[in-house]
Amino acid sequence: MQSCQHALPQGKFAGHNVAADLLDEALVRFEPAPYVTCLSLGPAGAVVTSGWDREVQLTERIAKDLKHTINEQWIYPPVDDPAELLNQAVRTPPGRSTSRLEQWSRSRCEPRSVGGEVRMELRHLRYFVAVAEECHFGRAADRLHIAQPALSHQIKQLEAELGVELLTRTTRKVQLTPAGQRYLDRARAVLTSVDAASVEAGRVARGDVGRVAIGFTGSATYELLPSLARVLRRDFPGIELDLKGEMLTPDQVTALVEETLDIGFLRPPVREPGLVVQVLRREPLIAVLPASHPLTDRDTVRLADLRDEPFICYPSRHRSVVYDAVFDACQQAGFVPSVVQEVGETSTLVSFVAGGLGVALVPASVRHLQITGSQYRPLAGTTREVQLAAATRADDLSPHVAKVLSRAHSLLGGPR
Incomplete structure (x- = not known):
């Protein structure tokens, strides 16, 4: 058996690197461990200097039971094989590098403050709050x-980084200092804010919160807008x-491209390559007549009967879908409408x-707009329809x- 440089009682090893902390934690948790006889402290960390085979068995047992603790509290990024990392600590003679273990241990021991400002991890705060609320390390652990020794180590580390005593400890109780309170x-x-941020981030990821700008073409304004608004406010209050x-459709396309709209309910076709357009439904054209017009006595109106009437249309300068549909329908009926007003x-x-x-002539959904002095009538013998679609950025x-x-x-019954 080799002689050891520093014989230490089990569970009392006071090292300043990850290898020492892990081995000390193991000795406390697995007492008695008679085959661990002594430890020596060298440049590589804590090294077992006798009983190699049995010490390797101990470290494998430690790693299996403390894998979560090792990865969560000491090693980042997590190690693939904590047992092998620990085995390196006990197998490496003093003065020889343990590569990743030694590098990580040294970086861990370096001061973690910038410009005098202490940097710690959230786990330190959670550990401290638990101890402060329980007033007992065992219950907090x-x-x-x-493990209780690991918790005690973390609190001491936090106090060392802050440079203040947060807790007073006796064999009977734990109390907060004024600084600790x-x-x-x-x-x-801080923890409440972090937890709230996590909840909020989850809500955003699920689509429960956010802001949506939606545009509606003229006819959809009086049917789809109110019904959709009611459903959305009920189902998605956030x-x-x-x-x-x-x-108008051209204005919606521009707003979608410029990202001032998120969804546009418009009339296709839309030829903007950056947009995705899904047709929601098709609807026929109907006639709008003054309430005093003779044709309001009929249940339906033939388009040819309107050939001599003055027409009010959507603007021609935009070449809107409804404008084109009106002219196409009139031409199929054998006449060109006489437009007296564009709006x-x-x-x-x-x-x-x-x-x-x-x-x-307007899409059938406009009949939901009730204005005194106007009457709506279906068109007989006319099959011309217009589409309503939803457009979004790809x-x-x-x-x-x-x-x-x-x-x-x-x-609306789904895309069609």
């Missing part, structure tokens, strides 16, 4: 699911809605009709945007 208040506040009605807002268009300025992967879009699909 049980609460934290770690103040530190406890701040530590609780999502802030920014709703913009009466937006961009659906509500204004219907108001002009109610005022007797002319007639109009690179927008926001979970809250995806949730809103999914709910809109459900509300």
Whole structure:
């Protein structure tokens, strides 16, 4: 048996590196360990100088039982084989490098402050709060699911880094010092904030919170907007809605590209390559007539009967889908409409009709807009339809945007 440089009682090894801490922790937890006879402290750390085979068995036993503690409290990044790391500590003669173990131990012992400001880890705060609340290291260790010596070591390390005594310890009780009480208040506040941030981050990742700007084309403003808003406020109260009605499709496309809109409910086709467009539904055109018009006596109106009427239309300069659909339908009926007024807002268009300025063709969903003096009638013998679609940016992967879009699909029967 080799002689040892420093014979130390089991569980009383006071080292300043990771190897010493691990071995000391093991000796305390696995007393008695008669085949560990002595330890020596060399440049490589704690080294067992006798009984090699049996000491290797001990370290394997330590590693198996303390794997979580080793990885969580001492080694970062976690080691693949804690047993081998410990075996290096007991097998390496004094004066010989243990590579990763020694490098990590030395870096661990270096001061961890910048410009006088102490840097510690959240685990130190959690450990301290547990001890302060339990006023007992044993109960705190049980609460934290770690060994009591390891907890004591961590608290001492925290006090050393702060340069103040946080706790007074006796054989009968643990008490907070005045500095410890103040530190406890701040530590609780920090941990509460960190926990709240974790919860908030989870809510964002799930799409439970966020802000969504949504544009609606004129006709969708009076049917889809109110129904979708009610559903979203009920199902996703954490999502802030920014709703913009009466937006022409070209304006929505521009806003989507410029990222001032997240979702646009518009009329395809859309030829912007950076957007994803999903058709939600198709709807026919219907006639809007002044309430005093003779054709309101009929249940349906033939488009050809409107050939001599003045028409109110959406703007021609944008070449909107509805504008083109109206002209195509009229041409199929054998005439070109006589346009006397162009307006961009659906509500204004219907108001002009109610005022007797002319007639109009609009998507069927506009009938939800009720303005005194106007009447809606289905068209007989006309099959022209317009589509309503949802457009989003192809690179927008926001979970809250995806949730809103999914709910809109459900509300309208899904993409078609």
